[in-house]
Amino acid sequence: MDSLIRLGIANSKTVELDTLDISENVNVHVARMRSAAAKGQSYVLQLPWNTERPMSADYRANFTEYWQKLGGNIGQAVAPIPVPESAASTQTRALKVRPDVVLRVTPLDVNVVYQRLNWPQDRAYDLVIGTNVFLYYGAFEQSLARANVSAMLRPGGFLISNDKLEDKVPSELKDVLELPVDMSEQPLIRDVVFCYRRAN
Numbered sequence: 592m593d594s595l596i597r598l599g600i601a602n603s604k605t606v607e608l609d610t611l612d613i614s615e616n617v618n619v620h621v622a623r624m625r626s627a628a629a630k631g632q633s634y635v636l637q638l639p640w641n642t643e644r645p646m647s648a649d650y651r652a653n654f655t656e657y658w659q660k661l662g663g664n665i666g667q668a669v670a671p672i673p674v675p676e677s678a679a680s681t682q683t684r685a686l687k688v689r690p691d692v693v694l695r696v697t698p699l700d701v702n703v704v705y706q707r708l709n710w711p712q713d714r715a716y717d718l719v720i721g722t723n724v725f726l727y728y729g730a731f732e733q734s735l736a737r738a739n740v741s742a743m744l745r746p747g748g749f750l751i752s753n754d755k756l757e758d759k760v761p762s763e764l765k766d767v768l769e770l771p772v773d774m775s776e777q778p779l780i781r782d783v784v785f786c787y788r789r790a791n
Contacts, residue, residue: 592692594717596664603664609716611701621698627691636662637672639683645775662686704732707739715745725754734760741789750787763790 592608595601610621624634625690640658663667671685701708701723719740725733730760734757740750750756750764758764768786773779 592695593662593665597660607695607697609697609699611699611703613700613702614749615700616654618698618700624693625696625698628690631690633666633687633690634693635669636666636686636722637683638662638676638686639671639681640679641680641684645774645778645780647775650774659684662688665689672701703739704728704736707742710743712745715748716743717745717748719744719748721750721752721754723753725752725756730757730759733757734762737764737787738762740764741787744789745754745763746789746791748789750789751753752785752787753782755783755785765790 592601592606595606596603610617612618628634638658638661640654646654666686666688669685669687671683674681674683699708721736725736728736733754736748736774737756737758738760741764744750744764746763749767755769756764758766764787765784767788768784770786771786772784774782774784
């Protein structure tokens with residue numbers, strides 16, 4: 592949400608976010624977060640990162656700048672949980688997310704490999720983000736997920752993932768971007784961002 596607002600892609604007053612998850616723990620946690628927000632309580636996010644992780648100087652500089660600003664459009668910085676001595680390489684900051692923002696997050700118990708939401712067109716998603724999820728499935732299941740996400744997107748909507756999705760089941764999703772991101776050169780640590788767009 593914060594990134595979409597910061598980039599001017601979403602309206603801070605109207606943007607909504609659904610979490611599609613099969614984990615009961617995740618869904619209950621988000622529901623409790625919303626319940627507390629309805630009573631005026633903020634939600635505190637802890638944002639740690641491991642400074643010993645190999646990163647190129649350029650990547651580290653850009654990452655650090657992003658991390659320091661993360662959340663500025665949806666809350667304010669607060670004191671983080673202290674880091675224990677055994678995790679001295681971990682830097683952390685905390686963010687208190689405003690209740691009005693929390694109330695725009697809705698948990699949905701959905702397995703996108705085998706299920707889809709039959710939204711009316713005016714409720715379809717503009718953007719779906721799925722990272723570190725689809726790699727756990729084979730080619731056929733990835734293709735089902737691709738088709739199901741496509742059905743939940745509005746025409747022109749996007750799916751962004753760091754997993755290359757197979758295309759063995761008919762869908763309206765077209766590959767539009769494959770962007771390698773080198774976090775470190777020695778040793779080489781690379782992630783790839785894949786972007787898919789639903790046909791109009």
